[in-house]
Amino acid sequence: MVTGTAVVVGGGLAGLAAAAGLAQHGFQVTVLESRGRLGGRAGSFVDPTTGQMVDACQHVSMGCCTNLAHFLRTVGVDHLLAPQPKLYFVTPDRRASVFKADPWPAPLHLGRALMGAHYLTPLDKLRVGYGLVRMLAEHPDADPPLLPWLRAHRQNDRTIERFWAIVLTSALNETVDRVGLKYARKVFRDGFVRHRDGFTVHVPTVPLGRLYGDELCAWFAAHNVEVRENAGVKRLIVGEPPPPSPLPEGKGEKELSAHVASNPAGSPTGSPFPDRRGDGGGGIRGIELRDGSTLSADWYVLAVPFDRVADLLPEDLVAREPYFGNVKNLTASPITSVHLWFDRATMKLPHAVLIDCLGQWVFDRGEVAPGEFYLQVVVSAARDLKGLGRDEIQRRIVEELGRVFPPVSAAKLLRAKVVTEHTATFSAVPGIDQWRPVQASPIANLALAGDWTATGWPATMEGAVRSGYLAAEAILTRAGQSAKLVQPDLGA
Ligand SMILES: Cc1cc2nc3c(=O)[nH]c(=O)nc-3n(C[C@H](O)[C@H](O)[C@H](O)COP(=O)(O)OP(=O)(O)OC[C@H]3O[C@@H](n4cnc5c(N)ncnc54)[C@H](O)[C@@H]3O)c2cc1C
Incomplete structure (x- = not known):
């Protein structure tokens, strides 16, 4: 086992997964x-006002x-999510269709559920079936704009709005007129076709702050x-490190790592840089925090959101190295959530996917305090809400829920x-993957992580964890230890 020191910048899921992978x-x-x-x-x-999380x-x-799932299991918090074997699709006329799997092998397991969707006509369902078959037959990397593709494959306004958009806007946090085929295909393939359990939604039973809280920290x-x-980081200090200093005779791996960790950034660590080819201007020598202190290690993982990356690196490095500069081509999509606390229970369903509504999902979080019943409504790709103001958004959502x-x-x-x-x-526009960097950066002791890096996944918690595992794999490989952290796909 190789040992060394690593600093991970960013305590989101990507950073936490990278830390877990390296620590193990x-x-x-x-x-x-x-x-x-x-x-x-x-x-x-x-x-x-309430002290509630x-x-x-x-x-x-x-x-x-x-x-x-693997990460949550590893750190011991997987029991804090509950699988939802049924999904409820509800229309404004208060009719609901239950989406659940039959005991048949994939992809047949959801056929009856699709056929039972009350908000699609029998002809619509044939159109959807045809569209799905054609979509799955496409090359996994084909990424033309989705909307023209759907139109070219016999989808009409109703199937686009009530089927494709319903699934994809939530899954990709983007509208169907903006996304490419690649990630739309991935959603349907991995979520609904490849394995019977792929579509099962898992909902945390506790606030996220508790999910990524005490147990995780204890682990x-x-x-x-x-x-x-x-501990905000101000910048990564980039410079050419001196040749590796030899391991002091008789020193064990643990002692070396402690020696490295105690070195200040200004005095290079003597850490191993096994591959400096393609190095974008020198290894990372250390990190300067916003409070002015510095820290150094053998390896670094930068796991911040894509719009923070350039701020933490030297300007000239970002300007001359497309690996970093390309990140500026990513664009973002907003999500609005409306939190409502009522004096009584208002829903009989644990959640609902709302068809032909402003809100897209509503979750009933139950009685969170005596006499307080909490609903949360999510609006993904919420550009249309811009400029409405919070009161107006709240009014519209409450009125809609009342109907x-x-x-x-x-x-x-x-x-x-x-x-x-x-x-x-990030917005999964056509061709987006050309701008998403792989985790192994041109700087030999730096890896990037984040849902926006090249994971093959849209921006999700899964994508974030994958990126963290991939970043840790990249460092392990460069440190001379090959390890597989990324888990196989369901049904692979
Ligand atoms: C409203 C909303 C709803 C979502 N719903 C879902 C969902 O239902 N399912 C799903 O799978 N995904 C969902 N996502 C996406 C999911 O949250 C992200 O894909 C995932 O959490 C990204 O993790 P990350 O570690 O890549 O980035 P982040 O979570 O952004 O983590 C980056 C971390 O870096 C820290 N940081 C930034 N700058 C610095 C600095 N200079 N120094 C130190 N630290 C720094 C930040 O504070 C942050 O903690 C949703 C996202 C949003 C915003």
Whole structure:
């Protein structure tokens, strides 16, 4: 086993997965997170009026998210998610279709559920079936604009709005007129066709802050990972390191790593840089934090959102090295979540996918405090809400819910909160993968991680964990130890 020190910048899922992967292979890891909590975008805040921990936005996983499942299992929090064997699709006329698998092998397991969708005509269902077959027959890397592709494959307004958009807008956080075929195909293939369990939605039973909270920190503490919150990084210090210093005679691996860790950034660590070819201007020598302190290690993982990367690297490096510069071509898509606390229970379903509505998903989080019943409505790709103002968004959502679930109209709204994440995820536009960097950077001791790096996945918790595992794999390979951290796909 190789040992060494690693600093991970960013305590979102990508950074945490990279830290876990490296720690399990003997690395002494420090995670630097600028906020006062872990989980990044998959996080919670404490509501100042009630002290309750509230998710910035409901997050769900699916059965096909094998790396997220592996990570949660590894750190011991997988029991905090509940699988939903049934999905409920509800229209404004209050009719619901239940989407559940039959005991038949994939891809037949969901055939009857699709046939039972009350919001599609029999002809629509034939159109959808035809579109799915043609989509799955496409090359996995083909990525033309999706909407013209759908039109060219016999999809009409109704199938586009009530089938393709319903699934894809939530899964990709983007509208069907903006996405490419590649990730649309992936959603249907991995989520609905490849394996019976792929479509099962897994919902956390606790706030995300608790999911990525105490148990996770305890696991890290037990695995030699130091987690520093409120530790914002100002910049990565790039420079040509001196040749590797020989291992002092008789020193064990642990002692070397301690020696390396104690070196300040200004005095290079003597850490191993086994492959400096393609090095974009020198190895990373250290990190300067916002409080002015510095830190150095053998290896670095930069696991921040894509719009933060350039700020942390030297300007000239980003300008001359397309690997870093290309990241600027990624664009973001917003998500709005509407949090509503009523004085009584208002829904009989645990969740609902809303058809022909402004809200796309509504989750019933139950009685979260005595006499407080919490619903959360999610609007993905929420550009249309821009400029409406929080009160107007809340009014429209509450009115809509009242039409779909009449008890909402009778209930008293105790509190509400509208949260918009303007840069929620990268937008999976056609050809997006040309801008997503692989995790192994041209700087020999630096790997990138983040849902926006090249994972083959859209921006999801699964993509983030994959990127973290891939970043750790890249470092392990460069350190001379080949290890497979990325988990196989379901049904692979
Ligand atoms: C509203 C919303 C809803 C979503 N819903 C779902 C869902 O239902 N299912 C799903 O799978 N995915 C969902 N996602 C996507 C999912 O949250 C992300 O894909 C995933 O969490 C990204 O993880 P990450 O580690 O790549 O990035 P992040 O979570 O953004 O982590 C990056 C971390 O870096 C830290 N950081 C930034 N700059 C610095 C610095 N200078 N120094 C130190 N630290 C720094 C940040 O504070 C952050 O913690 C949703 C996202 C949003 C925003």
